[in-house]
Amino acid sequence: xxxxxxxxxxxxxxxxxxxxxxxxxxxxxxxxxxxxxxxxxxxxxxxxxxxxxxxxxxxxxxxxxxxxxxxxxxxxxxxxxxxxxxxxxxxxxxxxxxxxxxxxxxxxxxxxxxxxxxxxxxxxxxxxxxxxxxxxxxxxxxxxxxxxxxxxxxxxxxxxxxxxxxxxxxxxxxxxxxxxxxxxxxxxxxxxxxxxxxxxxxxxxxxxxxxxxxxxxxxxxxxxxxxxxxxxxxxxxxxxxxxxxxxxxxxxxxxxxxxxxxxxxxxxxxxxxxxxxxxxxxxxxxxxxxxxxxxxxxxxxxxxxxxxxxxxxxxxxxxxxx
Amino acid sequence: xxxxxxxxxxxxxxxxxxxxxxxxxxxxxxxxxxxxxxxxxxxxxxxxxxxxxxxxxxxxxxxxxxxxxxxxxxxxxxxxxxxxxxxxxxxxxxxxxxxxxxxxxxxxxxxxxxxxxxxxxxxxxxxxxxxxxxxxxxxxxxxxxxxxxxxxxxxxxxxxxxxxxxxxxxxxxxxxxxxxxxxxxxxxxxxxxxxxxxxxxxxxxxxxxxxxxxxxxxxxxxxxxxxxxxxxxxxxxxxxxxxxxxxxxxxxxxxxxxxxxxxxxxxxxxxxxxxxxxxxxxxxxxxxxxxxxxxxxxxxxxxxxxxxxxxxxxxxxxxxxx
Numbered sequence: 001x002x003x004x005x006x007x008x009x010x011x012x013x014x015x016x017x018x019x020x021x022x023x024x025x026x027x028x029x030x031x032x033x034x035x036x037x038x039x040x041x042x043x044x045x046x047x048x049x050x051x052x053x054x055x056x057x058x059x060x061x062x063x064x065x066x067x068x069x070x071x072x073x074x075x076x077x078x079x080x081x082x083x084x085x086x087x088x089x090x091x092x093x094x095x096x097x098x099x100x101x102x103x104x105x106x107x108x109x110x111x112x113x114x115x116x117x118x119x120x121x122x123x124x125x126x127x128x129x130x131x132x133x134x135x136x137x138x139x140x141x142x143x144x145x146x147x148x149x150x151x152x153x154x155x156x157x158x159x160x161x162x163x164x165x166x167x168x169x170x171x172x173x174x175x176x177x178x179x180x181x182x183x184x185x186x187x188x189x190x191x192x193x194x195x196x197x198x199x200x201x202x203x204x205x206x207x208x209x210x211x212x213x214x215x216x217x218x219x220x221x222x223x224x225x226x227x228x229x230x231x232x233x234x235x236x237x238x239x240x241x242x243x244x245x246x247x248x249x250x251x252x253x254x255x256x257x258x259x260x261x262x263x264x265x266x267x268x269x270x271x272x273x274x275x276x277x278x279x280x281x282x283x284x285x286x287x288x289x290x291x292x293x294x295x296x297x298x299x300x301x302x303x304x305x306x307x308x309x310x311x312x313x314x315x316x317x318x319x320x321x322x
Numbered sequence: 323x324x325x326x327x328x329x330x331x332x333x334x335x336x337x338x339x340x341x342x343x344x345x346x347x348x349x350x351x352x353x354x355x356x357x358x359x360x361x362x363x364x365x366x367x368x369x370x371x372x373x374x375x376x377x378x379x380x381x382x383x384x385x386x387x388x389x390x391x392x393x394x395x396x397x398x399x400x401x402x403x404x405x406x407x408x409x410x411x412x413x414x415x416x417x418x419x420x421x422x423x424x425x426x427x428x429x430x431x432x433x434x435x436x437x438x439x440x441x442x443x444x445x446x447x448x449x450x451x452x453x454x455x456x457x458x459x460x461x462x463x464x465x466x467x468x469x470x471x472x473x474x475x476x477x478x479x480x481x482x483x484x485x486x487x488x489x490x491x492x493x494x495x496x497x498x499x500x501x502x503x504x505x506x507x508x509x510x511x512x513x514x515x516x517x518x519x520x521x522x523x524x525x526x527x528x529x530x531x532x533x534x535x536x537x538x539x540x541x542x543x544x545x546x547x548x549x550x551x552x553x554x555x556x557x558x559x560x561x562x563x564x565x566x567x568x569x570x571x572x573x574x575x576x577x578x579x580x581x582x583x584x585x586x587x588x589x590x591x592x593x594x595x596x597x598x599x600x601x602x603x604x605x606x607x608x609x610x611x612x613x614x615x616x617x618x619x620x621x622x623x624x625x626x627x628x629x630x631x632x633x634x635x636x637x638x639x640x641x642x643x644x
Contacts, residue, residue, distance in 0.1 A: 076611070134480045148578070150470075150477040150484075157580020158456045158615035162472075164577040167609055169570050170491060181607055248491050252574065255486040256470070258479020285503055287489055289398065293480035 008316035009069040009108075011053060012308030014115075015039065015089040018052035019305075022066060023313035027126035029306055030063060031056065037090065045090050046101060053102060069103045070111045070316030072118030072308050077160055079117075079315075082110045111319035116163055117154060118311025120147025123263045124154075125314050127307075128298040132261045136253055138165070140246065140274075141266035142192040144185055150257065166190065170248040171241065185249050189242040191221045191268045198224060198238055205234035225273035243274065247281025250297075254286045260293060265300035265307065275299055330638035331391040331430075333375060334630030336437075337361065337411040340374035341627075344388060345635035349448035351628055352385060353378065359412065367412050368423060375424060391425045392433045392638030394440030394630050399482055401439075401637075404432045433641035438485055439476060440633025442469025445585045446476075447636050449629075450620040454583045458575055460487070462568065462596075463588035464514040466507055470579065488512065492570040493563065507571050511564040513543045513590045520546060520560055527556035547595035565596065569603025572619075576608045582615060587622035587629065597621055 005024055012019040014037065021032040035052035038044040053069070075087025084096040098110040113121075120137040123129040129137065129149070137147035146165040148155040155162045166186035167179055175197075177184035187193040198219055202211050209232045210219060217223055221242075227235035250262070269275055279297050286294075302310060327346055334341040336359065343354040357374035360366040375391070397409025406418040420432040435443075442459040445451040451459065457471035468487040470477040477484045488508035489501055497519075499506035509515040520541055524533050531554045532541060539545055543564075549557035572584070591597055601619050608616075624632060 134484075146578070148472075150472045150479075151475045153473045153475075155472040155579065157472075157612070158582040159580055159611065161580040161609075161611045161615070162456075162578065164580075164609060164612060167577055168574050179609070252490050253578075255489055256468070256484065256575075256578075257477065258481055258483040258486075260480040287483075287486060287501070289481065289483045290479070290486060293483070 005064055007064055007066050008313050008320070009053070009056065009066045010309040010311070010313030010316060011049065011069060011071045012115075012312055013037070013049055013071055013073040013090070014308065015074060018049050019309050020052040020056040021309050021313070022056070022061070022063065023310060023316075025317065027122075027310055027313070029309060031059075031061065032309070033059070039090055042091050042093060045092065046096065050102060057106060066108065068109045068111065068316040068319045069106070070118070070312040070314065070319065071098055071102075071113075072115045072312035072315065073112060074115055077112045077114050079111065079113045079156065079160060082112050084112055109319050111315040113156075113160070113311075113315050115308055115311070116145040116147050117156065117160075118315055119265065119307045120149065120163075120311070121154060121314040121318070122302060122307050122310035123147075123265070123300060124149055125317075126310060127300055127302045128263045129261050132259075134257065134259045134261075136257065136259045136262045138250065138262060138264045139266040140190060140264070140268040142190060144190045144246075144249075146253065148253075148257065165249055165253075168249050168252065170252070171245045185245050188245045189249075189268075191266075194221050194224055194238055194242055194268075195219055197241075198234065201234055201238070208232055208234035210234055221268040221274075222271045225271060229273070239273075243277045243281060246274075247278055247285065250278060250282055251285045254282065254290050254294060258290045258293065261295050262297040263300050264297065265302075265304065269299060270304070272299075327386060329386055329388050330635050330642070331375070331378065331388045332631040332633070332635030332638060333371065333391060333393045334437075334634055335359070335371055335393055335395040335412070336630065337396060340371050341631050342374040342378040343631050343635070344378070344383070344385065345632060345638075347639065349444075349632055349635070351631060353381075353383065354631070355381070361412055364413050364415060367414065368418065372424060379428060388430065390431045390433065390638040390641045391428075392440070392634040392636065392641065393420055393424075393435075394437045394634035394637065395434060396437055399434045399436050401433065401435045401478065401482060404434050406434055431641050433637040435478075435482070435633075435637050437630055437633070438467040438469050439478065439482075440637055441587065441629045442471065442485075442633070443476060443636035443640070444624060444629050444632035445469075445587070445622060446471055447639075448632060449622055449624045450585045451583050454581075456579065456581045456583075458579065458581045458584045460572065460584060460586045461588040462512060462586070462590040464512060466512045466568075466571075468575065470575075472579065487571055487575075490571050490574065492574070493567045507567050510567045511571075511590075513588075516543050516546055516560055516564055516590075517541055519563075520556065523556055523560070530554055530556035532556055543590040543596075544593045547593060551595070561595075565599045565603060568596075569600055569607065572600065572604055573607045576604065576612050576616060580612045580615065583617050584619040585622050586619065587624075587626065591621060592626070594621075
């Protein structure tokens with residue numbers, strides 16, 4: 001343990017598990033503890049978080065005492081008051097004061113923000129967005145979301161709601177989104193949306209390989225990209241719709257915000273198929289004035305299963321710095 | 323003249339005229355001078371600006387000496403170095419160091435930015451956006467542009483190119499933009515675009531009143547809105563396309579940036595027809611999470627012919643403060 005080293009606790013609170021860890025100022029995860037997330041009700045969910053935190057804090061540890069705890073969570077948060085306002089995937093119906101509920105007993109300040117804001121901060125501090133002042137993080141997993149950094153600061157918006165890219169109107173008017181509008185990005189380009197759309201369209205493409213995938217290959221974005229490459233017409237249609245819709249959304253963002261760097265992450269990028277195709281749409285369609293200063297669209301270089309934890313740690317570091 | 327009053331010079335550099343003025347810290351324009359803009363070549367254009375500045379500075383004046391000069395110009399600028407990089411509407415092909423060219427002789431620092439960024443700052447400092455930290459200024463005149471304020475700061479982007487809303491893909495794929503792409507906002511919703519589109523579609527609507535407007539009523543957004551209201555099918559089509567496309571763009575911005583206040587300005591809003599219809603689209607389509615904290619979409623309360631001058635003055639005030 002280096003002399004003078006300082007650490008915080010990062011808490012990555014997800015729908016299936018809670019990951020807790022000590023993180024130093026260089027973004028090194030020095031120790032981790034993990035608990036399953038019990039989503040049967042709000043109390044059970046909060047106990048799951050407490051269990052992970054307690055498991056980390058009570059284990060023998062020769063390093064320095066942590067200085068703060070940051071929570072990256074799903075749902076709506078109020079970072080100014082360290083409050084988890086509500087969530088859907090985890091049953092949080094009554095707002096939670098994170099300091100009172102989790103960290104006061106340790107004498108530590110708490111910070112909270114949503115998972116995408118947290119991941120954006122991790123990419124900006126320790127990832128491929130390091131040092132950028134104008135930066136966009138695009139996450140395409142089950143859903144689609146963006147984190148925006150302007151003038152070196154995360155854009156949170158008036159209600160910490162900024163970055164809601166999933167309902168940007170960029171797709172065909174024939175596609176109805178669960179939100180009730182037509183043309184939203186998410187049903188066409190998210191992992192969850194692509195699966196749903198494949199199911200909806202399979203009856204129209206009875207010969208598609210997506211209807212009889214090999215044992216062990218689930219119907220997901222990876223399967224769609226794989227069979228698109230192999231020439232399957234339904235897979236090609238779904239993949240191409242996803243590329244064009246995501247490309248349009250990214251071009252809109254580039255023209256609007258004139259970023260230096262874009263970092264992409266999330267499961268839909270994992271197999272490497274999507275990113276070069278997205279880059280091609282951006283180069284074809286973005287305005288040259290905005291494109292000239294874009295240094296690249298990079299895949300996240302942070303370890304995918306640690307991005308959430310690292311982001312939560314940045315929240316904690318920022319809490320102390322402010 | 324109040325004791326201790328301080329002033330700067332604002333320079334609103336437009337394609338037809340240059341407006342120079344002394345502006346105090348409360349946004350009062352204490353004196354103005356105006357020169358026509360000679361666009362025959364770069365030298366002539368720069369001389370026009372110099373003439374307006376000299377006319378202001380050389381006239382007898384009992385107020386305090388100005389502290390800085392801010393220029394709001396069309397085209398591409400680099401605010402960090404006070405450089406006017408290039409412009410199209412005014413023939414600026416070689417970049418201009420505004421300090422060396424205009425203000426060093428008076429011993430004054432110079433600041434420069436584009437007209438939309440300047441107007442955004444004026445609305446934020448002295449207009450309907452006063453005090454907002456999360457703010458959008460939407461200008462619809464000959465073109466369409468936006469000014470974005472996040473975390474209390476104007477978003478300039480990596481090359482001072484941020485706010486390019488005119489080419490957001492929100493319209494039908496059948497509409498080709500001069501930029502070469504399809505579906506851009508500007509050809510459908512800007513004043514210039516609406517006029518062009520009316521001309522293109524008139525042969526298809528030979529009975530439209532837009533083809534035989536009364537003496538003294540030019541074919542413009544105001545005429546289109548007026549005859550849409552009177553039931554003219556072409557005018558209704560154009561007006562409704564403009565409302566829907568602008569609405570989509572504004573909804574995208576609201577979902578993405580979660581602003582507290584939106585201020586609209588520019589000639590297309592002048593007759594009052596557009597704004598209530600735009601508000602209705604926003605209320606229908608924006609995500610409730612982002613809408614909850616939106617306090618309003620307001621028409622600019624600044625005098626339309628002074629917004630540019632006031633914005634230029636904010637640039638000068640910011641130059642001194644920094």
